[in-house]
Amino acid sequence: MAGTEITYLEAIREALDEEMARDENVFMMGEDIGAFGGAFKVTEGLLARYGEQRVIDTPISEIAIVGAAAGAGHMGMRPVVEMQFIDFIANAYDMLTNYVATARYRAFLPCPMVVRGPSGGYVRGGPFHSQNPEAGFIHTPGLKVVYPATAEDAKGLMKAAIRDDDCVLFFEHKYLYRRIKGVMPAGDHVVPIGKARTAREGTDLSIITYAATVHKALEAAQRLAAEDGLSVEVIDLRTLSPLDDEAIFATVRKTNRVLVVHEDTRTGGIAGEITARINESCFAHLDAPVLRVTAHDIPLPYAPALEDFVLPQTDDIVLAARRLAAW
Amino acid sequence: MAGTEITYLEAIREALDEEMARDENVFMMGEDIGAFGGAFKVTEGLLARYGEQRVIDTPISEIAIVGAAAGAGHMGMRPVVEMQFIDFIANAYDMLTNYVATARYRAFLPCPMVVRGPSGGYVRGGPFHSQNPEAGFIHTPGLKVVYPATAEDAKGLMKAAIRDDDCVLFFEHKYLYRRIKGVMPAGDHVVPIGKARTAREGTDLSIITYAATVHKALEAAQRLAAEDGLSVEVIDLRTLSPLDDEAIFATVRKTNRVLVVHEDTRTGGIAGEITARINESCFAHLDAPVLRVTAHDIPLPYAPALEDFVLPQTDDIVLAARRLAAW
């Protein structure tokens, strides 16, 4: 069915399906992922296709799910585990940062596993169903982190994550699940981990971002082109750990003005790290300070008016970009 | 006993003791903190003085210790809980970031509590007894984080933390416990949360740091003065959340060259956040990029040669400062 558009969510499912078909060591664990197909139906149909031995409904035990995945990974399996909402990854923080992340280094034990789950806000999910917990894991050597913005990348990165020999945290933006569509490239479509993507070419300033805010940045870029005649480059990081320094530095050298945008809260978010790297490596190329557009440092409230206030919006990006352009 | 030098560790104990004496709502929980006085003997003597109702030995249950502290905090108590090593705070990551940090905001429930514990490396403790987990918590709105470098601050900040109406994570550097001494100011010595300290005045460049690396920065500053004639200012942040922007910006404006130093791993460490803030607010004042001296992005190994390689050393600071000065 080449040429058919599928959603971001379907793209993920297709990747899971193809990898399970390709490699019998790939299996899934999680809460309600079997007969029910998961809270968002990402794993729908996989139980019927691969059976209870490879699509396993677990107790409500994030520590055990992640720990068991590590143990299976040591033995040569390639587990893919779902957090029903990525927010609950916090329960497995010890297991991920202390056990999984260090296993190869301290004990030469591989943990080829994927931890995936619906992430992010703009959906009126409130403080515990909207999180973007990437910062705590980018900070952990031994883990990899990806967060795709397009259906094509969702598929291709998931396939790469499953084939990666280390643990990959795969954040899926739930706002994008059914809103974003794409046509999958034919064949074995794998997007390499660690490579950013230029979502829009431009020459006046760069917006570096990932996940849902890629689409807000593109909207902003369009408006800035139309209303201000500004040529804005948008870099979609896709992988957050390891960061694609080359791509980041290249866009800085090209436009000399950078706005980093993320949906995560501001303090300690990944924008700080990106700013520091740009600063260290491209200081002479900066015509203006690196600016950040992020969520406010506030637990995400649930009422629409409040959520919209706390999270970064397209208008914010436009405003910040204008200030940057005028620097 | 005004005028007597006491250690960093004794200073913490003195603060705990004084606060327990002052306010009957202050109590302690933790593993082996009672008769044994804690793995590092920080709470030694408190059981004898305040009894089993106020110095409580708990099961090995970090989730429960932190959760129970929150519940007691809601009811008007001021619990101070010990993580036997701060590394085990990872087990309570959900409870701290999801429950405690959000309680006031989402439910108007106060959590006036302190989570304290021996932190940091340079002691051949290996990957699970040497951690500096501040980054994951600085990233969490609703929590405060302090990390003192001197005995005076250890006491004064502990007293402030116990009196604070929100949850304060109090990192104690175990390398400093018995190596650093100070004379406590007379009277009710409270150091306000959120205020940095100028550990050494200087005019040529600034080193912004905290905890054990304050002492390495001071050593480096001395060498740079002697060997290079450089006047280095050293800012000891003391509080990591909320950051003292004023103090940071003031030193940047004064010296125009900044080195941020921390013992934590590099990527996603707090240096990135500090760099971003300086960049945003003091870009025009920067004569050179903000540079970072940090640990390598590696789980901390245990053999002396390896630990010394991974962690930042005085030599590294000297070298980086020279490069910065020569920019």
Add this chain to the structure above:
Amino acid sequence: MPPRRRRAAEGPGSPHLGELLDLERKLGLYYWMRLTRTLEERLVALYRQTKVVGGLFRSLGQEADAVGSAFALERRDILSPLIRNLGSMLVKGATPLEILKQYMARGDSPTRGRELNIHFGDTDRGFIGQISPLGDMVPVMAGVTMTFKMRGEDRVGLVYVGDGATSTGAFHEGINFAAVQGLPLVVIVENNGWAYSTPTSKQTAAAQFVDKAIGYGVYGEQVDGNDVLAVYDCTKRAVDRARAGEGVSLLEFMTYRRKGHAEHDNQSYQPPAEIERWAAENDPIDRYVRVLLDREKVEQSALDAIDARVVREVDAATDAAEASPMPHPHDALLGVYADPPAERPLWYREGADVSGLGRERAEGWGTWDASKQETR
């Protein structure tokens, strides 16, 4: 080892405490169950009109479990409810108006639009709202009851967990901690057969959840969760034990989740016959109506009057809730910390003036009440 009983009926002949309630209180039980159901039905109607923000969660068929257990507490006691314990919260003094405003994310709702559905509390009235991560309230309630014990207060705590939530580390650490400390805490496992789509057979290998009491060295009892008087009884015994200093109890209430996990869930995984059987044979309100009519000789008209009162109350609350204001965006900035009292808006939010926002009270509380605020 403390005694363990499988079912209240197998107990050592303790009096049926529920039977000792006077008629007024017995009718009270009916009122709260009916209020729970009617209020949830109203919420369904509002949900279909897309006036509810987010998901809607039902306790249909579990009203006896929530109401009967909360009824066994005193005013000064504190419970922590779950998503299916609307009934417990109502008994503890939460009002239909508050519930409706919460679900509609209004600015003067108990959380000012910050938290979902019935995630709110009030330490004055004696309930502390849950957060989503399951099991977390068990350690928190251990801390609350620890305070009661430390201060020598004659107060008891109660916390609910679902069959699914018993699998969490937080549940385990919390109940064990409370057991060791001998805290006045009642832990209720609501075994409604399902955790989202997961049947209890995939949640535990134990024959029954009450068996966990032995592993924690606490008193355990299993009870028919759809018999409101038995629930009251069983809880009252545990509450009395807690108040007498006999420590933690683990109670298992046998009930059934007749609706989906949330309103959008089509229950494809639940055998329809199972749902129908529970509805037909084991509805807690139907069962209790029969008790009231047959055994207590209550007139049908008395029950009708309660039903009518409930509808009146829910109608009035609905009108008031619908008229209540949406939150002002800048309210988002207030009260992350006691100090500072408000966050500064980010610079690109032009015109966000928060100088007049004031400060929120938060001294052991849980509900926002405009009349008590310093805020504008």
Add this chain to the structure above:
Amino acid sequence: MPPRRRRAAEGPGSPHLGELLDLERKLGLYYWMRLTRTLEERLVALYRQTKVVGGLFRSLGQEADAVGSAFALERRDILSPLIRNLGSMLVKGATPLEILKQYMARGDSPTRGRELNIHFGDTDRGFIGQISPLGDMVPVMAGVTMTFKMRGEDRVGLVYVGDGATSTGAFHEGINFAAVQGLPLVVIVENNGWAYSTPTSKQTAAAQFVDKAIGYGVYGEQVDGNDVLAVYDCTKRAVDRARAGEGVSLLEFMTYRRKGHAEHDNQSYQPPAEIERWAAENDPIDRYVRVLLDREKVEQSALDAIDARVVREVDAATDAAEASPMPHPHDALLGVYADPPAERPLWYREGADVSGLGRERAEGWGTWDASKQETR
């Protein structure tokens, strides 16, 4: 509910499997216990000479528990040891030389100087090293045994937890998960009376840890942990059950921690009489020597020969360990990820050239072995 037995002696008359061992294997048990003790004594000597980096942990008086249980496994089975399971690791093939190099943080130690003391493993030989956060290995071993089950492999897993570690959320989630999945996993609670300075009475309110088996719906047994044959017996039964597809067992070994938590700990909180009583009356090696001499009619000279062999082996290992190299600082950079194979040194580390570092193998393993490496 599966059967539960309090003590092996109370069991349903199963044969004493330990008695069925031939003499060679019985002497093997003695050898491993003696090796454990002698090696730890050597470590104490090295510790006093400050040749050990970091803390030193003893299993004095617990050797039977470690050795007897590991002895019940087959070569292909996998266990995860704790700090007091040096004996289990030796049985599984860890060598004194490896242990000594680890404690001295040598560059060619099993973890290349990266991890502490006996925190190492080897999936080929069948042991996976613990990490410090207690309880974490229970979920990990659930995953390992899940793989056995998925692949239809005739293999069993065994994981140890201390009395203290039973209080962790990880233990709970892990054993429950394994129980529900029916995994071939044996969970051993080593009840040595203390968790650091905390007595079991402050760790659990349960009468005994084996009672937790009921709450998890698994087979449970309690045994005298200082009787090496009884330990073997009890573990063998559980291992056989696991191999036969009968799922998880929880075994409680009753023993005693005669030394402090670590070598620096002066045990001020432990009643000296208690320590002395266990030493005098219940030393597992003394007890087993009597069994061998009195019941098995082994000659004293045969035991002496084993003792001498052990000393020779430990001497030789000590010499070799002391001669082994310290790690090269740049080795720190290797192997955080499979790809990239090495981290780049930070720019201010002048002269750190890692171009020749190569790549480490890590495909289900746990021990660094220079001979198998691509590294320089």
